[in-house]
Amino acid sequence: NEIKIFSPATVANVSCGFDVLGFCLDTIGDEIVVRKSKEKGFRITRIEGFELPLNPLENVAGVAALALLNDINLDFGFEMEIYKKIKPGSGIGSSSASASGSVFAINELLGRPYTRHQLTHFAMKGEALASGIEHADNIAPALFGGFTLVKSNAPIQVLELPSPKALYATLIHPEIEIKTSDSRAVLPKQIPLQLAITQWANVGSLVHALHTNDYQLLSSALQDVVIEPYRKGLIPHFDSIKKQSVLAGALGCGISGSGPSIFALSEGLATAKSVEKSMRDVYSKSGIPFNTYVSKINSKGIKIL
Numbered sequence: 001n002e003i004k005i006f007s008p009a010t011v012a013n014v015s016c017g018f019d020v021l022g023f024c025l026d027t028i029g030d031e032i033v034v035r036k037s038k039e040k041g042f043r044i045t046r047i048e049g050f051e052l053p054l055n056p057l058e059n060v061a062g063v064a065a066l067a068l069l070n071d072i073n074l075d076f077g078f079e080m081e082i083y084k085k086i087k088p089g090s091g092i093g094s095s096s097a098s099a100s101g102s103v104f105a106i107n108e109l110l111g112r113p114y115t116r117h118q119l120t121h122f123a124m125k126g127e128a129l130a131s132g133i134e135h136a137d138n139i140a141p142a143l144f145g146g147f148t149l150v151k152s153n154a155p156i157q158v159l160e161l162p163s164p165k166a167l168y169a170t171l172i173h174p175e176i177e178i179k180t181s182d183s184r185a186v187l188p189k190q191i192p193l194q195l196a197i198t199q200w201a202n203v204g205s206l207v208h209a210l211h212t213n214d215y216q217l218l219s220s221a222l223q224d225v226v227i228e229p230y231r232k233g234l235i236p237h238f239d240s241i242k243k244q245s246v247l248a249g250a251l252g253c254g255i256s257g258s259g260p261s262i263f264a265l266s267e268g269l270a271t272a273k274s275v276e277k278s279m280r281d282v283y284s285k286s287g288i289p290f291n292t293y294v295s296k297i298n299s300k301g302i303k304i305l
């Protein structure tokens with residue numbers, strides 16, 4: 001009647017795949033406890049870590065849970081405790097960790113009536129509260145694990161992509177907040193055909209590289225000619241971080257989701273750690289507080305604790 005889960009942070013976009021690609025991290029995530037209650041309906045009884053609303057209608061985990069519960073007829077309800085470890089607005093899928101963890105946990109307690117695709121649909125309702133639009137590029141990797149590609153939103157279709165074994169992510173999270181809605185507002189409504197051609201060649205190449213364990217191809221595909229030029233100005237020292245990461249051996253480096261976190265991918269843990277050091281060196285001089293993380297690609301997604 002009670003379940004505790006770990007709901008992981010995720011990196012959306014992965015440079016070239018704006019709004020479609022994402023991958024799941026291992027070392028950072030929220031913990032959520034859900035229990036059945038005799039009282040019908042849904043309540044959030046406790047949130048630790050960050051100040052967020054307990055009212056389910058104002059909380060991404062609550063909106064996602066209610067989307068699921070409105071779909072099913074039950075004569076009991078649920079209570080939730082959220083232990084937030086991922087800072088909201090950090091660019092590593094804080095809202096989607098809450099939204100996907102919420103519906104995953106309820107589904108487990110109900111005996112899994114819903115598929116992961118259906119859970120993605122419910123979780124997107126919560127995500128929309130945070131970012132203003134329904135998108136699944138953070139939710140899909142949290143629920144499915146590994147790398148994912150959101151083929152379509154309506155109907156929701158998620159493709160699970162393989163992760164090369166030696167691939168590690170390094171992240172730096174500068175302690176400034178960028179709202180997804182603000183970093184979407186700086187984007188152009190239209191893009192030149194030539195840039196679109198480069199971008200979709202890179203998306204296709206990245207998917208191929210994941211399937212064939214081709215680190216060199218992966219490296220050349222980890223580029224974003226469409227979104228990054230508009231967003232990088234919102235993130236202090238982005239160009240230096242990128243340059244130093246690649247010098248330290250990273251396959252590529254880009255904005256994590258809508259920022260301000262920056263991610264790099266590397267072949268092997270030792271390189272990922274050198275990349276972390278190079279990122280810390282850049283930010284240490286800046287006076288801006290920051291955190292860094294090194295993580296394996298989490299192939300399982302949400303875990304039951």
Ligand code: HSE
Nearest residue numbers: 012019137180257258
């Ligand atoms: N794909 C989204 C964006 C992810 O880049 O705006 C942020 O939630």
